[in-house]
Amino acid sequence: MSLFLGQIVGALGGTLELAGSDTEILRIAPLDSAGPGDLSFLSNPRYQQQLAASKAACVIVAPAMREAAMQRGACIVADNPYVYFARATQLWKRLHARAVAAGVHPSAVVDPEAVVDPTAYVGPLCVVERGARIGAGTQLKSRVTVGEDCIVGARCILHSGVVLGSDGFGFAPEGGAWVKIEQLGAVRIGDDVEIGANTCIDRGALDDTVIEDGVKLDNLVQIGHNVHVGRHVAMAGCVGVAGSAQIGAHCTVGGGAIVLGHLQLAENVHISAATVVTRSLNKPGVYTGMFPVDENTKWEKNAATLKQLHSLRERIKALEQQQQQGSKIGTQ
Amino acid sequence: MSLFLGQIVGALGGTLELAGSDTEILRIAPLDSAGPGDLSFLSNPRYQQQLAASKAACVIVAPAMREAAMQRGACIVADNPYVYFARATQLWKRLHARAVAAGVHPSAVVDPEAVVDPTAYVGPLCVVERGARIGAGTQLKSRVTVGEDCIVGARCILHSGVVLGSDGFGFAPEGGAWVKIEQLGAVRIGDDVEIGANTCIDRGALDDTVIEDGVKLDNLVQIGHNVHVGRHVAMAGCVGVAGSAQIGAHCTVGGGAIVLGHLQLAENVHISAATVVTRSLNKPGVYTGMFPVDENTKWEKNAATLKQLHSLRERIKALEQQQQQGSKIGTQ
Amino acid sequence: MSLFLGQIVGALGGTLELAGSDTEILRIAPLDSAGPGDLSFLSNPRYQQQLAASKAACVIVAPAMREAAMQRGACIVADNPYVYFARATQLWKRLHARAVAAGVHPSAVVDPEAVVDPTAYVGPLCVVERGARIGAGTQLKSRVTVGEDCIVGARCILHSGVVLGSDGFGFAPEGGAWVKIEQLGAVRIGDDVEIGANTCIDRGALDDTVIEDGVKLDNLVQIGHNVHVGRHVAMAGCVGVAGSAQIGAHCTVGGGAIVLGHLQLAENVHISAATVVTRSLNKPGVYTGMFPVDENTKWEKNAATLKQLHSLRERIKALEQQQQQGSKIGTQ
Incomplete structure (x- = not known):
């Protein structure tokens, strides 16, 4: 099972850089595990370091990442690399999987x-x-x-x-x-x-x-x-x-x-x-509404206290009132 | 698919008001979406306003709602309108659905x-x-x-x-x-x-x-x-x-x-x-025990604080003790 | 469907006490519901009282429970009674259930x-x-x-x-x-x-x-x-x-x-x-992270207060600061 970069760009568009149309792709793989026969993609600039280190044959990147990607090697420049990757998986499946019979x-x-x-x-x-x-x-x-x-x-x-x-x-x-x-x-x-x-x-x-x-x-x-x-x-x-x-x-x-x-x-x-x-x-x-996970012993203490939360609020209120009275007295 | 009000009252009881037995019912429908061919029901007096506005051909109501219902139009008066409605759906299915084969x-x-x-x-x-x-x-x-x-x-x-x-x-x-x-x-x-x-x-x-x-x-x-x-x-x-x-x-x-x-x-x-x-x-x-849903940013703050809830209680306790001592000193 | 104690000990090991190999077992059952034809087990010393009261024909126990068990009657002493019990269920199934066809x-x-x-x-x-x-x-x-x-x-x-x-x-x-x-x-x-x-x-x-x-x-x-x-x-x-x-x-x-x-x-x-x-x-x-279950009315109060938890913490902080200032003034 393989695919040529030319087939991919021919079907999905984008600009191929630093590689020929006849470069053979054996697999689509994540950046960090891609090998020299693989096509990968960078959808989030946060993973730029993974880009530099990737062994992929070719990486799909956004226009803004074009220079950085070319320093590493071959790339396909596409407006939305994640959608391009999604379409590449569809192309891959269409060409390799047994056709779904009607x-x-x-x-x-x-x-x-x-x-x-x-x-x-x-x-x-x-x-x-x-x-x-x-x-x-x-x-x-x-x-x-x-x-x-x-x-x-x-x-x-x-x-x-x-x-x-x-x-x-x-x-x-x-x-x-x-x-x-x-x-x-x-x-x-x-x-x-x-x-x-x-x-x-x-x-x-x-x-x-x-x-x-x-x-x-x-x-x-x-x-x-x-x-x-x-x-x-x-x-x-x-x-x-x-x-x-x-x-x-x-x-x-x-x-x-x-x-x-x-x-x-x-x-x-x-x-x-x-x-x-x-x-x-x-x-x-x-x-959102979910109880945050914690070590069980800490959770036990907090969960037990939670059952008194409303009364704790009342105690805070009482403290505030007493303090206010106290400070009034203090300022008299 | 239709049913006559007479068939319904004949099978399920109740008193038919302001409509003849030969009134044809095309559908059972909720009060608010019922049309002129539909049978509906009022199970909860809270929805009395929906009753007044309903276009239903006939509404199943409790004895207490009889007068209000008759001001609108036809009704079936039954002790438990919700159960009556349930039985009406059963009657409907029995008469219209393909019999379940044994x-x-x-x-x-x-x-x-x-x-x-x-x-x-x-x-x-x-x-x-x-x-x-x-x-x-x-x-x-x-x-x-x-x-x-x-x-x-x-x-x-x-x-x-x-x-x-x-x-x-x-x-x-x-x-x-x-x-x-x-x-x-x-x-x-x-x-x-x-x-x-x-x-x-x-x-x-x-x-x-x-x-x-x-x-x-x-x-x-x-x-x-x-x-x-x-x-x-x-x-x-x-x-x-x-x-x-x-x-x-x-x-x-x-x-x-x-x-x-x-x-x-x-x-x-x-x-x-x-x-x-x-x-x-x-x-x-x-x-009940569930974390109340909130806007995510608010939830984040409260959830983070929740992890300190037990220590907050200790701090409240300390404040109370100090205040008590303070007020003792004040009253000396 | 039955099994002899001798078959069990023969297949799974352990030491049989106060019963013959030809004792017939009709069922495997929990300690508290076991009858005179049943084999049971004690995996947790906490249930020792259930052991004494059990009517089981024979109980699987750990070496440490040997004496206590023998005061009651027949037992099989095995290093890990729970695993022994698990293996006994497997033996039971192997001998009694229809073989799973390949x-x-x-x-x-x-x-x-x-x-x-x-x-x-x-x-x-x-x-x-x-x-x-x-x-x-x-x-x-x-x-x-x-x-x-x-x-x-x-x-x-x-x-x-x-x-x-x-x-x-x-x-x-x-x-x-x-x-x-x-x-x-x-x-x-x-x-x-x-x-x-x-x-x-x-x-x-x-x-x-x-x-x-x-x-x-x-x-x-x-x-x-x-x-x-x-x-x-x-x-x-x-x-x-x-x-x-x-x-x-x-x-x-x-x-x-x-x-x-x-x-x-x-x-x-x-x-x-x-x-x-x-x-x-x-x-x-x-x-762990789960909201503790409570009576609904209590939960409602605590859940409502939970939405103010972060601001309650701020109020506690403010109280602490004011009190600290107050005590500083007091000590001047």
Whole structure:
């Protein structure tokens, strides 16, 4: 498996410096582990020292790094080296991986009343239920479930174990038991959405659960019923979004974070990992809430004290009042 | 797909006001988005303003709201509107959805020594292992695993990707490595239990893991070995319950919460989302422990200070002592 | 199903006291629930009172407990009773469970270019993709996916729903959208690794994701791309490890904990449940960070005050300075 630098620049643009088009690339590799046959990239000027030391055959750099890169050796100058690198991985895969066959694997169970675009791929042991629709170029990896009436747009990737259209978690309490609220909505997934392994998206109770175009969900994410995830949102692994939450476009949610039900996140809200969102966030920005990790013995002391925090505040208040009185007396 | 109000009241009871039995209902919808062909409901008097503004053809209301509702238009008066609504969704589904076929889908792998009730349904690509038993009317959606000797009661719903009877996480440390403790117990699920997509319930080490009647588990929940979950407990998505925990009847556990091993929760304990239960809770009530979300810059300051909380308490104590001495001196 | 004490001691060693080799054992059971036909064990001297009260036919004890145990009745004296118990469960399973057949279940989908060792077992409805390799004696339970080019060593157990080799979560931002970084690495799993139900391990972006020998992962764990998990690490359920984290040998990670990306954990670091690791931990030890659970009303007060913690510290500082000045004045 190899690629010539000329192929890369021919396909992706950029300016090749200090190397011929016929230079052979054996691998794409990180700066610090790249060897003499490898293509690498510098996306963050902070790693400039790694650039100087890198043994890579060629490094993708931004125009501002052109001189520094050429002192080391061959480079490709491109406006956005990280995006260029991403496109290079796509080129690599296109040329080397076995082409993803369109069509339905014979072991998949597709209901005759489901509609799978002829350019889509339904992998081994998938289940596509009645009324479901799978868009053009979309790939269902192995063991994916797309439930009744759920719609997946074009060019999506659903990884192994994904479940779309499981029932939302809706029950009415009656006499100490739970009466099931049938979930009559479905799931609608836009175009260019990627959904990670074993991630679950519930169908809506009455209306649909909606994932807009360009959304990227990592593995083991849970999306509750009637959630609306705006365009180009990205959520890392193990995130849970409870029912009816509305996530604005371009939000990001860090791994293990929880968004409670019925909340609204404005566009461009960024939630840190493991943060619990307990109220709507109407202003763009970065939001965090997590207990800082510490040595266990120190944590124990601080956590125990935390339970008295409110009363400590009262004691501080009392001290301030006494001191104020004291100083009044002092100044009399 | 439609339903007449007469069919609904005929099946579910309640008093129909200001509309004829032949009024056609096209959809069940929330108050605020309901249109002129829709049935809606008011379960919480707080939303009374939405009631007045709703365009619904008919609204399910409690007896106390009868007058207010009739000022708007047609209504069904029922003792518990939320439960009535739940039953209406069930009626809707029963009349409109394709009947769930009983029997075993031909793609499922059912061991000849497993027992599946003839009224149960085992969906596509499920695995039911030797000695497992599936009760009357129980539905295994697609891609469910029921492990060896595990028992599922009557009228349960297991969503896609559920795993019952994976090995509990038990290892004895020896010389820096782990010696596997074979998990010789099984899983016993009661009647009317619903288990969400990709949720896992481990088999017991020596005795069984037990889920009692009426329990509702959401998606991506992890139940460790030898856990006992009491009747009508409900757990939201992404909850983890560690081994040998005992959860009393009627408890609820919010999304992303963690219950540590060997703990006991009394009946009617309610754990907030993302809370870590580190000790047994013997009194009914609501329990919470989560770091409040904040703007990241504010969080950073508070989190840094949190690491000094115990020493801050000591400083407050010192201030109090000094002040007390000072005031003693002052009063001499 | 039964076993004679002589068989156990014959296979596992230890000294049998106050019972004959022909004593029949019907079950292995915990001390407190063991009956007269059961074998039990005492691994922790704290439970000595349970020992005295136990109705077990025979109890496995350490040499130091020999006298106490013999006052009660029959015992097996072994250096490490917990490991002895673990081995006894293995013996029990070996003798009583249906032998795990080697070979590939006819419903599994194994690519002709995958290599499955003839002594390995690939269960029902598994998917093993092109270039994957499954080592000697390894068991894939039902519904496991092993992706392209992923390698699983010898004597591993992969539980139902495991996904190895899903794409890592890598995207380059461009103009508000995400450009996919193809994940060109694979997953390499060592020998004697156990992976819990519905756990996901992503393939590396450029290099491989690596799980070393003897690692034990519980259910619903997420391992990001390029993570390196050292030998004999154990992680409990619902843990998430973000991309490129390096976990040293013999670490343990409690349930629901999150390890952020690109961090390094030294050997023998132990992370408590639900802790978020936000920085590298270079020293062995126990680390914790979780908000202590409390009654909700108390939590609300403390959590609200927590948002003012940094300003409370400033107020304490101000009090200290004023007091110092006051005392200076007093001593003049």
